[in-house]
Amino acid sequence: MFYHDGKLQYSVRVDTPNPVFARMLQQAIGGQEGEIRVAMQYLFQAWNARGPKKYRDMLLETGTEELAHIEMLATAVALNLEGAPPALQEQAAKENPLVAAVLGGMDPRHYLSGGLGALPADANGVPFTGAWVVSSGNLAADMYANVMAEATGRALATRLYEFTDDPGMKDMLAFLIARDTMHQQQWLAVLEELGGHTGALPIPNSFPQAQENGEVNYAFLSTHIDGPQTEGRWTQGASLDGKGQFSQRRAEPQGGEPQLAPPVPQVHAQLE
Amino acid sequence: MFYHDGKLQYSVRVDTPNPVFARMLQQAIGGQEGEIRVAMQYLFQAWNARGPKKYRDMLLETGTEELAHIEMLATAVALNLEGAPPALQEQAAKENPLVAAVLGGMDPRHYLSGGLGALPADANGVPFTGAWVVSSGNLAADMYANVMAEATGRALATRLYEFTDDPGMKDMLAFLIARDTMHQQQWLAVLEELGGHTGALPIPNSFPQAQENGEVNYAFLSTHIDGPQTEGRWTQGASLDGKGQFSQRRAEPQGGEPQLAPPVPQVHAQLE
Amino acid sequence: MFYHDGKLQYSVRVDTPNPVFARMLQQAIGGQEGEIRVAMQYLFQAWNARGPKKYRDMLLETGTEELAHIEMLATAVALNLEGAPPALQEQAAKENPLVAAVLGGMDPRHYLSGGLGALPADANGVPFTGAWVVSSGNLAADMYANVMAEATGRALATRLYEFTDDPGMKDMLAFLIARDTMHQQQWLAVLEELGGHTGALPIPNSFPQAQENGEVNYAFLSTHIDGPQTEGRWTQGASLDGKGQFSQRRAEPQGGEPQLAPPVPQVHAQLE
Amino acid sequence: MFYHDGKLQYSVRVDTPNPVFARMLQQAIGGQEGEIRVAMQYLFQAWNARGPKKYRDMLLETGTEELAHIEMLATAVALNLEGAPPALQEQAAKENPLVAAVLGGMDPRHYLSGGLGALPADANGVPFTGAWVVSSGNLAADMYANVMAEATGRALATRLYEFTDDPGMKDMLAFLIARDTMHQQQWLAVLEELGGHTGALPIPNSFPQAQENGEVNYAFLSTHIDGPQTEGRWTQGASLDGKGQFSQRRAEPQGGEPQLAPPVPQVHAQLE
Amino acid sequence: MFYHDGKLQYSVRVDTPNPVFARMLQQAIGGQEGEIRVAMQYLFQAWNARGPKKYRDMLLETGTEELAHIEMLATAVALNLEGAPPALQEQAAKENPLVAAVLGGMDPRHYLSGGLGALPADANGVPFTGAWVVSSGNLAADMYANVMAEATGRALATRLYEFTDDPGMKDMLAFLIARDTMHQQQWLAVLEELGGHTGALPIPNSFPQAQENGEVNYAFLSTHIDGPQTEGRWTQGASLDGKGQFSQRRAEPQGGEPQLAPPVPQVHAQLE
Amino acid sequence: MFYHDGKLQYSVRVDTPNPVFARMLQQAIGGQEGEIRVAMQYLFQAWNARGPKKYRDMLLETGTEELAHIEMLATAVALNLEGAPPALQEQAAKENPLVAAVLGGMDPRHYLSGGLGALPADANGVPFTGAWVVSSGNLAADMYANVMAEATGRALATRLYEFTDDPGMKDMLAFLIARDTMHQQQWLAVLEELGGHTGALPIPNSFPQAQENGEVNYAFLSTHIDGPQTEGRWTQGASLDGKGQFSQRRAEPQGGEPQLAPPVPQVHAQLE
Ligand SMILES: [Ca+2]
């Protein structure tokens, strides 16, 4: 169950409202790298957790924190929209290119649909989709999904930080960037507890490797028409899980050409 | 540029066609954990690569291999559909519960839209979406996205393996599961080359940590109304990147209640 | 069955074509608050109507009228696009900020996909989705869905009205705004016929209230960590349906912590 | 900011796990009528609120409560999935039609993607979309959107109640149905505070009605080829807002046939 | 402007209601091959028409007819749902496999969301999307889009015809199939009027072919690693438009390896 | 199985990077008319092919070529983004309208999500969707779908050609436009091999026309309230397939008003 206090986790201050930046911030709310995604992802992982209680608990903690991040960013969007042009100010645009830029660069739905408020959508107005949420029933897979979310999320936040020169916004983003740093650590710390590379890999580690194809499970297969050409940690030496030796070779077709049966009459293929 | 030979990377054999399993296999084609996603993801990462050529090359190799996996699975779907009931066989269903199960459990669009062929959609017929593809412009973030894709992908493949008792399908899945093992290794090997935890974290490692909020970048913040209650690797000791010390404390609001300006007349808020 | 005459329900005149306003108008065609949504919603409600014929008839009337509104707006989009820059006029943009604004602010798909014609999409180019359509099989629920559609639709239309200073467009919008006024009335009039608050609530009124939980059906539950803090019509006095007394109290967990069974082997959870 | 305690708002008990019912429950989680939608809708309305603080506060309260409803339903899904067949049990299906029904009727992604856990999707596996969320910047429009959400939500919950005969599930649904009753009341109580029909209509009430087309703002227009044929509260008498008189008449085209300019060369229309 | 009469274009009779067939019929309403798609497509093409009035008129005619087809199919869905099991009839399912099949095979949202009514969605419950609609501003391209819609639409209708043995449904489908026959003819007749292959190709025919790359505009390029292997009408002889000669050859890279600039600091690529 | 060589099919040169044109090019990558769509469409048609091997082979050839087109366009996007403003350069925008235009007109996700790289999305940032892909199991229907894709695709490419004055981009587009010319030819050549109009129509030609409604399969039905008013090749003379005579007449309702049963109690319709 959840509670609230109506206050912000960290102060949200906009010194110079900027509707274009409001649009940019939407990516951090409803985009692939955004806070709705991580909030839902951690909460669903918690609710579906069937393993040790400590991981369910931790997921619930951080999922709840992410709700406060959506709140901060929605507030930041609303504050940045307070300078939005409420009409097609042709004269103003003619005289001031910045007005033109704002007209072109803001999300029209911020005005039309939201009445100058935030939306659960990304920087292009594409609605948030639950399709991004990963809750796989495998803790290690989930942890990597979470690291990825915080890595792309922190990259996004640093780009927003570079994009603005508003001191209030920079201060808010410095807070969110720091939280992403910690959240990357958290999920990787779980992976360490799960045994690190040698213990956790391959994911899922509960499937007997004897049942996978032993010819190709540690081989880099090259599809280059001139055969293997790259080299790296992944082409030689012991595998990271300590369970095999890396090799590389040319990928070759082991199956012939597929043969499908002719169509049954009921599908009404074309008589050819 | 790309080439083909019309042969399958590995043999695809269906001993007993099963339209319900055809539907299941769609998840591995067009689902969040599926092969279209990884093919596109690795190829876009390659095409957008602005760093060392070796990583672009490797991404192109494996992206191209994934195209062959889509091909294998599409073939497997078509073969499994060869036993699909081409009509609402009420009499048959009355006499044989398995026919009833197939009628209920198959994807109707396999018959209606595909004429007993595969679709770029998931096991519920939800179309593949490019929204899943991650190509962030940050190599480490991309690598974690790739590990996640192969971890959830391998989990999916092992579940499909358990679901069927068709020897041909099990053999094909054993191949794909092995490739997922290797692909998990590959992306983690890149992360090792990038410096491992101490070199690569926090991602992006090019943002000066002095600019992030130093109060909360290694602190686990508890939103539990009774304060911190969990303990783990992430609540004490040195951080995984060696750049901080973990701590934990109660999350507290550092910002007050947000104050938005009243609505401008042009948005036509309600007179209250 | 449907008929047409090729004429517009109301005149559509654009005095000064404006491709940015064309984009704005798309919200009223294919957006959440748009005319495709209401057309489909009223028609599906009519086609699915299982109650008194008069409501089916009325829904069919107004659903058909909404088709004419899509037609008017699509025409308005096409007319506004007649001034669109058919090329990336760098020189013109350098000399005239308004050209720059238009380049930035118009929907590129109006030119690229539509050849300067309207699209079934919103102001951000997000396609219309049938997911918005409500046809619930419960007349009162449908009527509230319709009121909501006309309330947000009228808000959108008034914002478009404020945004433009084109006399032709203002005249067209004044017509559409008036129709939204009437349509709000219509659906609320049905609710009055259904008995108003005391007759229609709670929706569905056919579910015996004795079967709902009698402890919490008229209680405002506060999740604020400092307990109930708001007061309003909904915290005291008789309920609007006349079937209970409002109260308020602190929300408290009546269920304990959830306990899920451990994962079954076949899902291949991680060995932890 | 948000807090949690890890407990359920109301007890969730499943006496007889049923994977088909798990799928049904998904509609109440991630569907159009579901709890993610209302949670997001009330929270965004709160965060965007620019009017009296009491409404922001109330929206925050109930938005937070809805998070606990998602939690309850996700738990219910996970518990119902504990009886899911982890494999394509052909023999079992042959012998027991119910197994066949379950195989056909469950969501394959519950097993394949979720490892027997809940998803942020509807009963057909279609992901939750932020496109449903209404936060219009107009309090009255938002309130009608909320009434609609609770009306369709309660209809859904009563249908789920009828569908199951599991006592635990019926008890949980009786709680959720009761909360929907109260929530319908809440939003309607706000509308009463806003002045009821005469004060709040037409929405937005801040747009001067003198500017809308006075010919058609209280007229029912009939598109029936044989002219007006329906009668109801909406065709005669004073309008509900007390600002007009209802009338009805045949809808007639007031605009002629639209005339678009010929295509500009750059769009490359077909030479005809 | 549009009118209606409340009657069906052709009679819709369901002799034996079948909820599984109701789900199948949804594909013809809201699917890629469905009637909402063609209705919208023809109407938007009409509204955007900038060429000879006769084509606008014809598109408006047939777009309006398609609205009546949606109406027929929605009615058919509602009638087929009249036999839907309104509860999880475990006992019935145990005794009758057909009940099990229906439980598994029907769309749960027909009951849960629609109250046994039709939805603007496909056979998997995936909502209709405006993304399918083609209105390109090029009449010949639009005509081919329309032929494709009627070709896949007729294929779908014949498959539905095969799937059912309900005489009423077969009669209705025989009508719709016949209309698809005519509609294929219509759009191809326009292409004939536009000049047939020699006059209309390549589409758009208004782009000077001197500006396209003359080396590859009539050459079949083979990506097979063993070079050209197929032969057909498209590898030799005069081209269909009479403007070139077909040839075939091996596809070869004419561009080298792409070289992108290193990342700018502000995107925060990973330090590698 | 697929191979690559890391080189571009044709050279991609950008003389003057332009982030607005980068956004435009996205339509050709991930839009309805784009290369991902045709690549997937031809490959799925190949993999699902159940007829003569020559068509499977040809589809595989051209599907593989389209992968190289995605690669070219993704490279073109990345190169055009090299001049993107990495920050909200207010001062620059104030001084130079073109900077303002770029700020407004570029896709913010190119910077925020892609780090100045291409995305699998359209010019509005709407993600690619598998819902566009047509693989119908009927070769003639598929061929028309392919002609349509290449016709709208070539229209798009010519519009991009007109939009830019960058010589490198024009050269690349001249190549892609030429390939679209050839691809239109290819699919039409297959239709000629399938018998042309008289052999292939109506599609599917395997459904016995005796079973379709013979009253309306060659009749143009007019829904105009004043009856038939258009004339064309489709209203008189022999039909294109040589199997009927065109006629035209007024569309009239052959079915009465639909009659649905009253709602069953379990759906909880409103008591009215
Ligand atoms: Ca966060």
Ligand SMILES: [Ca+2]
């Ligand atoms: Ca793979």
Ligand SMILES: [Ca+2]
């Ligand atoms: Ca309207």
Ligand SMILES: [Ca+2]
């Ligand atoms: Ca609720």
Ligand SMILES: [Ca+2]
């Ligand atoms: Ca039709």
Ligand SMILES: [Ca+2]
């Ligand atoms: Ca191409």
